[in-house]
Amino acid sequence: xxxxxxxxxxxxxxxxxxxxxxxxxxxxxxxxxxxxxxxxxxxxxxxxxxxxxxxxxxxxxxxxxxxxxxxxxxxxxxxxxxxxxxxxxxxxxxxxxxxxxxxxxxxxxxxxxxxxxxxxxxxxxx
Amino acid sequence: xxxxxxxxxxxxxxxxxxxxxxxxxxxxxxxxxxxxxxxxxxxxxxxxxxxxxxxxxxxxxxxxxxxxxxxxxxxxxxxxxxxxxxxxxxxxxxxxxxxxxxxxxxxxxxxxxxxxxxxxxxxxxxxxxxxxxxxxxxxxxxxxxxxxxxxxxxxxxxxxxxxxxxxxxxxxxxxxxxxxxxxxxxxxx
Numbered sequence: 454x455x456x457x458x459x460x461x462x463x464x465x466x467x468x469x470x471x472x473x474x475x476x477x478x479x480x481x482x483x484x485x486x487x488x489x490x491x492x493x494x495x496x497x498x499x500x501x502x503x504x505x506x507x508x509x510x511x512x513x514x515x516x517x518x519x520x521x522x523x524x525x526x527x528x529x530x531x532x533x534x535x536x537x538x539x540x541x542x543x544x545x546x547x548x549x550x551x552x553x554x555x556x557x558x559x560x561x562x563x564x565x566x567x568x569x570x571x572x573x574x575x576x577x578x579x
Numbered sequence: 580x581x582x583x584x585x586x587x588x589x590x591x592x593x594x595x596x597x598x599x600x601x602x603x604x605x606x607x608x609x610x611x612x613x614x615x616x617x618x619x620x621x622x623x624x625x626x627x628x629x630x631x632x633x634x635x636x637x638x639x640x641x642x643x644x645x646x647x648x649x650x651x652x653x654x655x656x657x658x659x660x661x662x663x664x665x666x667x668x669x670x671x672x673x674x675x676x677x678x679x680x681x682x683x684x685x686x687x688x689x690x691x692x693x694x695x696x697x698x699x700x701x702x703x704x705x706x707x708x709x710x711x712x713x714x715x716x717x718x719x720x721x722x723x724x725x726x727x728x729x730x731x732x733x734x735x736x737x738x739x740x741x742x743x744x745x746x747x748x749x750x751x752x753x754x755x756x757x758x759x760x761x762x763x764x765x766x767x768x
Contacts, residue, residue: 463619484647486615486654518640520647521732525719553636556644556740563716 454505457498465491466516470498475507479530480515483523492526499533509543510534515577516549516557524560528567535568549575604675612666613657613686618650625673632675634767641740641765642680646673648733649684649763657686658756679743679767685760693749693757699731700747703738711739741765 454472461467461481469478485491512534519527531546538544548561558574565572600608606628607621622643629639653669669686688696706714715735738745746762 518644520651521736528719554640555637563712567716567720
């Protein structure tokens with residue numbers, strides 16, 4: 454499967470989706486003006502991945518900030534992985550946050566309330 | 580003669596503005612078009628000045644978050660004075676008080692949208708932290724976000740992150756339009 458490797462900018466995140474190496478990661482900031490335009494290839498990639506997912510997927514969220522327009526798309530991503538999880542494969546979300554980023558921890562907890570995937574919260578050194 | 584007088588009064592105005600800005604620690608005042616480029620510029624300017632000011636990371640992040648939501652609300656939802664005007668304009672002001680940062684934004688809104696916005700604001704102000712979190716989850720789950728990315732979610736997010744009530748006002752401009760002013764307050768401690 455093709456590898457997605459998008460370099461972040463001041464308003465879009467770094468995204469690495471690599472099935473062969475088992476790397477799934479989104480990091481940085483997400484506040485694009487056109488959320489759908491940025492995330493469309495990512496959502497398409499995940500749809501394709503879902504049809505033949507790895508036995509185990511660990512998805513790392515290392516976001517520093519995301520706007521509310523991005524929050525819905527992040528939920529869409531999580532819902533796609535929820536389907537993979539429900540199909541019997543192992544899926545885990547590693548949600549990273551800094552010690553002073555209570556809001557980011559809370560955001561992770563809110564997603565964990567909505568989707569049925571195991572979440573692990575990882576405290577990053579400041 | 581007249582223009583000399585005008586120049587003089589403009590200089591007086593500039594000096595008054597400078598003094599007012601200094602006294603109230605206003606770090607940013609803007610009236611004009613609000614685009615993604617403007618949003619990026621203002622948030623990065625404010626971020627830099629906050630980093631210098633030794634404000635806690637948590638406060639810095641909250642100010643950044645709230646500014647993004649307020650500015651994107653204008654760039655996505657502001658109405659214009661006339662139908663053929665396409666620029667989404669607004670005012671933006673950031674001030675620092677003893678206890679808090681205030682982010683004040685204002686934009687034109689059509690009168691027929693005022694009731695709905697007002698009811699969203701009242702709902703948000705009537706909820707505590709837990710209630711806001713429930714409403715936020717409900718709204719992203721139901722996907723009640725337009726292609727523009729609903730303004731309602733932005734307001735819930737601002738209230739959640741600031742822990743303060745949203746202060747707002749609608750000033751009627753004419754029979755079709757009003758000016759909407761929103762103040763978001765971020766406590767410094």
